[in-house]
Amino acid sequence: MGLLQKILIPVLGLVLAFCFYSSRENFKPEMLRGKRVIVTGASTGIGEQMAYHLARMGAHVLVTARTEAKLQQVVERCRALGAGSARLVSGSMEDVATTRQLVEVAETELGGLDMLILNHVGKSYFNYFDGDVGHVQKLLNINFLSYVAMTVSALPMLKRSGGSIVVVSSMAGKVGFPFTVPYSATKFALDGFFSSLRQEFSIQSVNVSITLCILGFIDTENAMRAAADVLLTSPAPKEECALEIIKGGTLRQREVYYRYASTKLPLLLTHPGWSPSPDLGKAVTN
Ligand SMILES: NC(=O)C1=CN([C@@H]2O[C@H](COP(=O)(O)OP(=O)(O)OC[C@H]3O[C@@H](n4cnc5c(N)ncnc54)[C@H](OP(=O)(O)O)[C@@H]3O)[C@@H](O)[C@H]2O)C=CC1
Ligand SMILES: CC(C)CCC[C@@H](C)[C@H]1CC[C@H]2[C@@H]3C(=O)C=C4C[C@@H](O)CC[C@]4(C)[C@H]3CC[C@]12C
Numbered sequence: 290m291g292l293l294q295k296i297l298i299p300v301l302g303l304v305l306a307f308c309f310y311s312s313r314e315n316f317k318p319e320m321l322r323g324k325r326v327i328v329t330g331a332s333t334g335i336g337e338q339m340a341y342h343l344a345r346m347g348a349h350v351l352v353t354a355r356t357e358a359k360l361q362q363v364v365e366r367c368r369a370l371g372a373g374s375a376r377l378v379s380g381s382m383e384d385v386a387t388t389r390q391l392v393e394v395a396e397t398e399l400g401g402l403d404m405l406i407l408n409h410v411g412k413s414y415f416n417y418f419d420g421d422v423g424h425v426q427k428l429l430n431i432n433f434l435s436y437v438a439m440t441v442s443a444l445p446m447l448k449r450s451g452g453s454i455v456v457v458s459s460m461a462g463k464v465g466f467p468f469t470v471p472y473s474a475t476k477f478a479l480d481g482f483f484s485s486l487r488q489e490f491s492i493q494s495v496n497v498s499i500t501l502c503i504l505g506f507i508d509t510e511n512a513m514r515a516a517a518d519v520l521l522t523s524p525a526p527k528e529e530c531a532l533e534i535i536k537g538g539t540l541r542q543r544e545v546y547y548r549y550a551s552t553k554l555p556l557l558l559t560h561p562g563w564s565p566s567p568d569l570g571k572a573v574t575n
Contacts, residue, residue: 314540316536316539316540318345318346319346319347320346320539321343321346321347321348321535321539322346322347322348322373323347323348323349323373324343324348324349324403324404325348325349325351325395325399325400325401325402325403325404325450326343326348326349326350326351326402326403326404326405326406327351327352327353327391327395327402327404327405327406327439327443328340328343328350328351328352328353328406328408329353329354329382329406329407329408329409329439330353330354330408330409330410330457331352331353331354331360331363331408332352332354332355332356332359332360332363333354333359333509333510333511334507334509334510334511334512334527335408335457335504335507335509335527335530335531335534336352336354336406336408336409336531337363338527338528338530338531338532339406339408339531339534339535340352340363340367340375341363341366341367341370341531342528342531342532342535343367343372343535344366344367344368344370344371344372344375345370345371346535347371347372347373348372348373349372349373349374349375349399350367350372350373350374350375350376351375351376351377351378351391351394351395351399352364352367352375352376352377352378353377353378353379353380353382353387353391353409354379354409355379355380355381356379357377357379360377360379361377363375363377364376364377374399376394376398376399378390378391378394381431382409382430382431382435382439383427383430383431383435385438388435388438388439388442389442391439391442391443392439392442392443392446395443395446396446401446401449401450402443402446402447402450402452403447403450403452403453404452404453404454404455404538404539405439405440405443405447405452405453405454405455406455406457406534406535406538407436407439407440407454407455407456407457408455408457408534409431409432409435410431410432410457410472411427411428411430411431411432412511413428413469413471413472414515415468415469415515415516415519416468417467417468417470418470418471424471425471425474428471428472428474428475429474429475429478431475432472432475432476432478432479433475433478433479433482436456436479436482436483437482440454440486444497447497448495448496448497451496451497452497452498453497453498453499453500453538453539453541454483454497454498454499454500455500455502455534455535455537455538456479456483456499456500456501456502457502457504457534458476458479458480458501458502458503458504459472459473459476459503459504459505460503460504460505461473461476462475462476462477462479462480462503463477463480463503468519479501480501483499483501484499484501486499487499487543498538498541498542499543500534500537500538500541500542500543500544500545501543501544501545502533502534502537502544502545502547503544503545503546503547504530504547504548505522505525505547505548506520506522506523506524506525506548507524507525507526507527507530507547507548508524508525508526508527509527512524525547525548530547530548533545533547534547
Protein backbone atom coordinates (compact mmCIF):
# COMPACT_ATOMS: atom_id res chain seq x y z
CA MET A 290 0.00 0.00 0.00
CA GLY A 291 2.85 2.38 0.97
CA LEU A 292 4.67 1.64 -2.30
CA LEU A 293 1.45 2.13 -4.26
CA GLN A 294 0.83 5.52 -2.68
CA LYS A 295 4.42 6.79 -2.91
CA ILE A 296 5.41 5.63 -6.41
CA LEU A 297 2.66 4.11 -8.50
CA ILE A 298 0.03 6.86 -8.11
CA PRO A 299 2.41 9.76 -8.89
CA VAL A 300 3.84 7.84 -11.88
CA LEU A 301 0.34 7.14 -13.15
CA GLY A 302 -0.48 10.84 -12.73
CA LEU A 303 2.57 11.81 -14.77
CA VAL A 304 1.73 9.33 -17.53
CA LEU A 305 -1.86 10.62 -17.73
CA ALA A 306 -0.69 14.26 -17.76
CA PHE A 307 1.79 13.45 -20.55
CA CYS A 308 -0.91 11.71 -22.63
CA PHE A 309 -3.33 14.60 -22.12
CA TYR A 310 -0.92 17.39 -23.04
CA SER A 311 0.87 15.60 -25.89
CA SER A 312 -2.46 14.73 -27.55
CA ARG A 313 -3.40 18.43 -27.68
CA GLU A 314 -2.82 19.95 -31.06
CA ASN A 315 -0.40 22.87 -31.30
CA PHE A 316 -1.55 26.19 -32.69
CA LYS A 317 -0.31 27.20 -36.14
CA PRO A 318 -1.28 30.52 -37.78
CA GLU A 319 -2.03 28.60 -41.03
CA MET A 320 -5.04 27.09 -39.25
CA LEU A 321 -6.82 30.42 -39.79
CA ARG A 322 -5.94 30.86 -43.49
CA GLY A 323 -9.16 31.20 -45.50
CA LYS A 324 -11.35 30.89 -42.39
CA ARG A 325 -14.41 33.17 -42.20
CA VAL A 326 -14.51 35.04 -38.88
CA ILE A 327 -16.86 37.62 -37.34
CA VAL A 328 -15.31 39.83 -34.63
CA THR A 329 -17.70 42.01 -32.63
CA GLY A 330 -16.50 45.12 -30.78
CA ALA A 331 -13.65 45.38 -33.29
CA SER A 332 -13.38 49.16 -33.56
CA THR A 333 -11.06 49.43 -30.52
CA GLY A 334 -9.20 47.46 -27.87
CA ILE A 335 -8.87 43.68 -27.88
CA GLY A 336 -11.38 43.24 -30.73
CA GLU A 337 -9.38 45.53 -33.02
CA GLN A 338 -6.18 43.59 -32.21
CA MET A 339 -7.93 40.27 -32.91
CA ALA A 340 -8.93 41.57 -36.34
CA TYR A 341 -5.27 42.41 -37.10
CA HIS A 342 -3.99 38.99 -35.98
CA LEU A 343 -6.64 37.25 -38.06
CA ALA A 344 -5.73 39.42 -41.06
CA ARG A 345 -2.03 38.49 -40.75
CA MET A 346 -3.09 34.83 -40.67
CA GLY A 347 -5.00 35.23 -43.95
CA ALA A 348 -8.55 34.91 -42.58
CA HIS A 349 -11.66 36.57 -44.07
CA VAL A 350 -12.65 39.07 -41.40
CA LEU A 351 -16.02 40.66 -40.87
CA VAL A 352 -15.79 43.35 -38.18
CA THR A 353 -18.59 45.12 -36.37
CA ALA A 354 -19.19 47.92 -33.80
CA ARG A 355 -21.13 51.21 -33.84
CA THR A 356 -18.44 53.63 -35.06
CA GLU A 357 -18.25 53.24 -38.82
CA ALA A 358 -15.27 55.58 -39.32
CA LYS A 359 -13.11 53.54 -36.93
CA LEU A 360 -14.24 50.27 -38.50
CA GLN A 361 -13.29 51.61 -41.94
CA GLN A 362 -9.73 52.19 -40.69
CA VAL A 363 -9.62 48.70 -39.16
CA VAL A 364 -10.77 47.18 -42.46
CA GLU A 365 -8.12 49.09 -44.42
CA ARG A 366 -5.40 47.94 -42.05
CA CYS A 367 -6.65 44.34 -42.23
CA ARG A 368 -6.39 44.44 -46.02
CA ALA A 369 -2.85 45.85 -45.80
CA LEU A 370 -1.89 43.08 -43.35
CA GLY A 371 -2.95 40.36 -45.80
CA ALA A 372 -6.50 39.40 -44.86
CA GLY A 373 -8.26 37.02 -47.27
CA SER A 374 -10.89 39.75 -47.30
CA ALA A 375 -12.10 42.42 -44.87
CA ARG A 376 -15.62 43.81 -44.46
CA LEU A 377 -17.61 45.77 -41.92
CA VAL A 378 -21.14 46.08 -40.66
CA SER A 379 -21.76 49.07 -38.39
CA GLY A 380 -24.58 49.26 -35.86
CA SER A 381 -25.49 48.77 -32.24
CA MET A 382 -25.82 45.29 -30.81
CA GLU A 383 -28.94 46.55 -29.04
CA ASP A 384 -30.59 46.52 -32.45
CA VAL A 385 -31.63 43.15 -33.94
CA ALA A 386 -31.15 44.64 -37.42
CA THR A 387 -27.36 44.60 -36.80
CA THR A 388 -27.40 40.91 -35.90
CA ARG A 389 -29.50 40.14 -38.97
CA GLN A 390 -27.24 42.12 -41.29
CA LEU A 391 -24.09 40.44 -39.97
CA VAL A 392 -25.45 36.97 -40.53
CA GLU A 393 -26.71 37.95 -43.99
CA VAL A 394 -23.30 39.33 -45.05
CA ALA A 395 -21.58 36.18 -43.78
CA GLU A 396 -24.07 33.97 -45.69
CA THR A 397 -24.12 35.84 -48.97
CA GLU A 398 -20.63 37.36 -49.25
CA LEU A 399 -18.48 34.85 -47.33
CA GLY A 400 -20.59 31.77 -48.07
CA GLY A 401 -20.71 30.78 -44.40
CA LEU A 402 -18.92 31.20 -41.09
CA ASP A 403 -16.15 29.31 -39.28
CA MET A 404 -15.69 31.38 -36.13
CA LEU A 405 -17.88 33.82 -34.24
CA ILE A 406 -15.92 35.97 -31.77
CA LEU A 407 -18.27 37.74 -29.35
CA ASN A 408 -16.25 40.50 -27.69
CA HIS A 409 -18.20 43.78 -27.63
CA VAL A 410 -19.08 45.40 -24.31
CA GLY A 411 -21.26 48.37 -23.42
CA LYS A 412 -19.89 51.24 -21.36
CA SER A 413 -20.36 50.96 -17.60
CA TYR A 414 -18.90 52.56 -14.50
CA PHE A 415 -16.16 51.43 -12.13
CA ASN A 416 -17.74 52.45 -8.84
CA TYR A 417 -20.19 51.39 -6.09
CA PHE A 418 -23.49 50.07 -7.47
CA ASP A 419 -25.70 53.14 -7.89
CA GLY A 420 -29.07 51.33 -7.91
CA ASP A 421 -29.80 52.22 -11.54
CA VAL A 422 -31.84 49.22 -12.72
CA GLY A 423 -32.20 50.73 -16.19
CA HIS A 424 -28.42 50.64 -16.63
CA VAL A 425 -28.27 46.97 -15.58
CA GLN A 426 -30.99 46.19 -18.12
CA LYS A 427 -29.24 48.11 -20.91
CA LEU A 428 -25.94 46.40 -20.14
CA LEU A 429 -27.63 42.97 -20.08
CA ASN A 430 -29.04 43.71 -23.53
CA ILE A 431 -25.63 44.64 -24.95
CA ASN A 432 -23.28 42.30 -23.05
CA PHE A 433 -25.50 39.24 -22.76
CA LEU A 434 -28.72 39.11 -24.82
CA SER A 435 -27.03 40.22 -28.04
CA TYR A 436 -24.44 37.42 -27.53
CA VAL A 437 -27.36 34.97 -27.30
CA ALA A 438 -29.06 36.48 -30.38
CA MET A 439 -25.85 36.37 -32.44
CA THR A 440 -25.27 32.74 -31.42
CA VAL A 441 -28.81 31.70 -32.38
CA SER A 442 -28.61 33.45 -35.77
CA ALA A 443 -25.13 32.19 -36.64
CA LEU A 444 -25.62 28.62 -35.39
CA PRO A 445 -26.90 27.11 -38.66
CA MET A 446 -23.75 28.35 -40.46
CA LEU A 447 -21.48 27.19 -37.64
CA LYS A 448 -23.10 23.75 -37.63
CA ARG A 449 -22.43 23.44 -41.37
CA SER A 450 -18.75 24.34 -40.97
CA GLY A 451 -18.16 22.57 -37.64
CA GLY A 452 -17.12 25.99 -36.41
CA SER A 453 -16.40 27.77 -33.14
CA ILE A 454 -17.97 30.32 -30.83
CA VAL A 455 -15.57 32.42 -28.77
CA VAL A 456 -17.02 34.39 -25.86
CA VAL A 457 -14.89 37.08 -24.25
CA SER A 458 -15.52 37.32 -20.52
CA SER A 459 -13.63 38.41 -17.43
CA MET A 460 -12.33 37.34 -14.04
CA ALA A 461 -15.20 39.55 -12.86
CA GLY A 462 -17.52 36.99 -14.51
CA LYS A 463 -16.14 34.16 -12.37
CA VAL A 464 -15.58 35.90 -9.02
CA GLY A 465 -17.47 38.76 -7.41
CA PHE A 466 -15.35 41.91 -7.40
CA PRO A 467 -16.29 45.37 -6.03
CA PHE A 468 -17.14 48.33 -8.30
CA THR A 469 -18.20 46.20 -11.28
CA VAL A 470 -21.67 45.07 -10.15
CA PRO A 471 -23.71 45.53 -13.39
CA TYR A 472 -20.79 44.49 -15.62
CA SER A 473 -20.00 41.46 -13.49
CA ALA A 474 -23.66 40.33 -13.57
CA THR A 475 -23.65 40.33 -17.39
CA LYS A 476 -20.41 38.31 -17.49
CA PHE A 477 -21.71 35.71 -15.00
CA ALA A 478 -24.79 35.36 -17.23
CA LEU A 479 -22.53 34.55 -20.19
CA ASP A 480 -20.88 31.74 -18.23
CA GLY A 481 -24.26 30.27 -17.25
CA PHE A 482 -25.60 30.36 -20.78
CA PHE A 483 -22.57 29.22 -22.74
CA SER A 484 -21.28 26.59 -20.29
CA SER A 485 -24.76 25.00 -20.25
CA LEU A 486 -25.09 25.24 -24.02
CA ARG A 487 -21.71 23.51 -24.40
CA GLN A 488 -23.06 20.56 -22.39
CA GLU A 489 -26.11 20.35 -24.66
CA PHE A 490 -23.91 20.45 -27.76
CA SER A 491 -21.95 17.55 -26.34
CA ILE A 492 -25.11 15.50 -25.59
CA GLN A 493 -26.56 16.26 -29.05
CA SER A 494 -23.22 15.76 -30.86
CA VAL A 495 -23.31 19.30 -32.24
CA ASN A 496 -19.83 19.87 -33.64
CA VAL A 497 -19.56 23.55 -32.63
CA SER A 498 -17.00 24.44 -29.95
CA ILE A 499 -17.55 27.09 -27.29
CA THR A 500 -14.54 28.85 -25.77
CA LEU A 501 -15.09 31.12 -22.78
CA CYS A 502 -12.23 33.58 -22.26
CA ILE A 503 -11.56 34.70 -18.68
CA LEU A 504 -9.44 37.83 -18.84
CA GLY A 505 -7.70 39.88 -16.17
CA PHE A 506 -6.87 43.58 -16.48
CA ILE A 507 -5.85 44.41 -20.10
CA ASP A 508 -4.28 47.69 -21.27
CA THR A 509 -7.03 48.86 -23.64
CA GLU A 510 -7.71 52.61 -23.74
CA ASN A 511 -11.14 52.34 -22.13
CA ALA A 512 -10.03 50.01 -19.33
CA MET A 513 -6.98 52.16 -18.57
CA ARG A 514 -9.11 55.30 -18.43
CA ALA A 515 -11.56 53.68 -16.03
CA ALA A 516 -9.31 51.70 -13.71
CA ALA A 517 -5.57 52.30 -14.16
CA ASP A 518 -5.36 54.85 -11.31
CA VAL A 519 -7.21 52.54 -9.00
CA LEU A 520 -5.76 49.05 -9.43
CA LEU A 521 -2.41 47.91 -8.12
CA THR A 522 -2.09 45.14 -10.64
CA SER A 523 -0.37 46.04 -13.91
CA PRO A 524 -2.38 45.51 -17.09
CA ALA A 525 -1.47 42.86 -19.66
CA PRO A 526 -0.90 43.81 -23.32
CA LYS A 527 -3.98 43.77 -25.56
CA GLU A 528 -2.01 42.41 -28.57
CA GLU A 529 -0.88 39.26 -26.69
CA CYS A 530 -4.32 38.88 -25.12
CA ALA A 531 -5.95 38.99 -28.57
CA LEU A 532 -3.62 36.27 -29.85
CA GLU A 533 -4.27 34.00 -26.86
CA ILE A 534 -8.04 34.28 -27.45
CA ILE A 535 -7.64 33.32 -31.12
CA LYS A 536 -5.38 30.38 -30.22
CA GLY A 537 -7.84 29.07 -27.63
CA GLY A 538 -10.79 29.37 -30.03
CA THR A 539 -8.91 27.69 -32.87
CA LEU A 540 -7.84 24.79 -30.63
CA ARG A 541 -11.46 24.49 -29.46
CA GLN A 542 -10.52 24.89 -25.78
CA ARG A 543 -13.38 25.14 -23.31
CA GLU A 544 -11.81 28.07 -21.46
CA VAL A 545 -8.90 30.45 -21.90
CA TYR A 546 -7.43 32.16 -18.82
CA TYR A 547 -5.26 35.07 -19.79
CA ARG A 548 -2.78 36.47 -17.30
CA TYR A 549 -4.53 34.54 -14.57
CA ALA A 550 -1.42 34.39 -12.39
CA SER A 551 -0.79 38.11 -12.47
CA THR A 552 -4.38 39.03 -11.64
CA LYS A 553 -4.69 36.66 -8.68
CA LEU A 554 -2.56 38.88 -6.48
CA PRO A 555 -2.30 41.71 -5.77
CA LEU A 556 -5.86 42.71 -6.49
CA LEU A 557 -6.21 45.39 -3.85
CA LEU A 558 -6.93 48.96 -4.76
CA THR A 559 -4.21 51.58 -4.56
CA HIS A 560 -3.96 54.20 -1.80
CA PRO A 561 -5.31 52.90 1.54
CA GLY A 562 -7.59 55.92 1.85
CA TRP A 563 -8.94 55.68 -1.70
CA SER A 564 -12.63 55.52 -2.35
CA PRO A 565 -14.37 55.83 -5.71
CA SER A 566 -15.28 59.36 -6.73
CA PRO A 567 -19.01 59.98 -7.09
CA ASP A 568 -18.32 61.39 -10.58
CA LEU A 569 -16.27 58.49 -11.83
CA GLY A 570 -19.28 56.36 -12.76
CA LYS A 571 -21.03 59.19 -14.59
CA ALA A 572 -17.89 59.97 -16.57
CA VAL A 573 -17.71 56.57 -18.23
CA THR A 574 -21.38 55.68 -18.59
CA ASN A 575 -23.31 56.28 -21.80
N1 LIG B 1 -9.81 45.60 -20.92
C1 LIG B 1 -9.94 44.88 -19.82
O1 LIG B 1 -9.30 45.13 -18.78
C2 LIG B 1 -10.83 43.67 -19.83
C3 LIG B 1 -11.69 43.40 -20.87
N2 LIG B 1 -12.47 42.26 -20.84
C4 LIG B 1 -13.39 42.00 -21.93
O2 LIG B 1 -12.74 42.07 -23.18
C5 LIG B 1 -13.64 42.53 -24.17
C6 LIG B 1 -13.04 43.70 -24.91
O3 LIG B 1 -12.72 44.70 -23.98
P1 LIG B 1 -11.95 46.04 -24.41
O4 LIG B 1 -11.18 45.79 -25.63
O5 LIG B 1 -11.29 46.58 -23.20
O6 LIG B 1 -13.21 46.98 -24.75
P2 LIG B 1 -13.28 48.38 -25.54
O7 LIG B 1 -14.08 49.28 -24.67
O8 LIG B 1 -11.96 48.82 -26.02
O9 LIG B 1 -14.13 47.97 -26.83
C7 LIG B 1 -15.48 47.72 -26.77
C8 LIG B 1 -15.98 47.49 -28.18
O10 LIG B 1 -17.39 47.25 -28.14
C9 LIG B 1 -18.03 48.15 -29.03
N3 LIG B 1 -19.35 48.48 -28.51
C10 LIG B 1 -19.67 49.19 -27.40
N4 LIG B 1 -20.98 49.31 -27.28
C11 LIG B 1 -21.54 48.67 -28.33
C12 LIG B 1 -22.86 48.47 -28.78
N5 LIG B 1 -23.91 48.96 -28.11
N6 LIG B 1 -23.08 47.76 -29.92
C13 LIG B 1 -22.03 47.28 -30.63
N7 LIG B 1 -20.75 47.42 -30.25
C14 LIG B 1 -20.51 48.13 -29.13
C15 LIG B 1 -17.11 49.36 -29.10
O11 LIG B 1 -17.23 50.08 -30.32
P3 LIG B 1 -18.23 51.28 -30.59
O12 LIG B 1 -18.13 52.20 -29.43
O13 LIG B 1 -17.72 51.83 -31.88
O14 LIG B 1 -19.57 50.65 -30.74
C16 LIG B 1 -15.76 48.68 -29.10
O15 LIG B 1 -15.42 48.23 -30.37
C17 LIG B 1 -14.95 42.86 -23.45
O16 LIG B 1 -15.86 41.79 -23.57
C18 LIG B 1 -14.51 43.03 -22.00
O17 LIG B 1 -15.53 42.75 -21.09
C19 LIG B 1 -12.40 41.38 -19.81
C20 LIG B 1 -11.57 41.61 -18.76
C21 LIG B 1 -10.74 42.79 -18.67
C1 LIG C 1 -11.06 38.13 -8.37
C2 LIG C 1 -9.63 38.25 -8.45
C3 LIG C 1 -8.88 36.97 -8.26
C4 LIG C 1 -9.12 38.91 -9.70
C5 LIG C 1 -9.55 40.32 -9.82
C6 LIG C 1 -9.06 40.91 -11.10
C7 LIG C 1 -9.57 42.33 -11.32
C8 LIG C 1 -8.55 43.30 -10.77
C9 LIG C 1 -9.85 42.60 -12.80
C10 LIG C 1 -10.51 41.40 -13.50
C11 LIG C 1 -11.44 41.97 -14.50
C12 LIG C 1 -11.21 43.42 -14.53
C13 LIG C 1 -12.26 44.40 -15.09
C14 LIG C 1 -12.88 43.98 -16.36
O1 LIG C 1 -13.16 42.85 -16.61
C15 LIG C 1 -13.28 44.98 -17.30
C16 LIG C 1 -13.25 46.29 -17.01
C17 LIG C 1 -13.95 47.21 -17.90
C18 LIG C 1 -13.13 48.39 -18.21
O2 LIG C 1 -13.80 49.32 -19.05
C19 LIG C 1 -12.71 49.04 -16.91
C20 LIG C 1 -11.86 48.07 -16.13
C21 LIG C 1 -12.57 46.82 -15.78
C22 LIG C 1 -13.63 47.19 -14.75
C23 LIG C 1 -11.60 45.77 -15.19
C24 LIG C 1 -11.03 46.19 -13.83
C25 LIG C 1 -10.13 45.12 -13.23
C26 LIG C 1 -10.79 43.78 -13.13
C27 LIG C 1 -11.94 43.85 -12.16
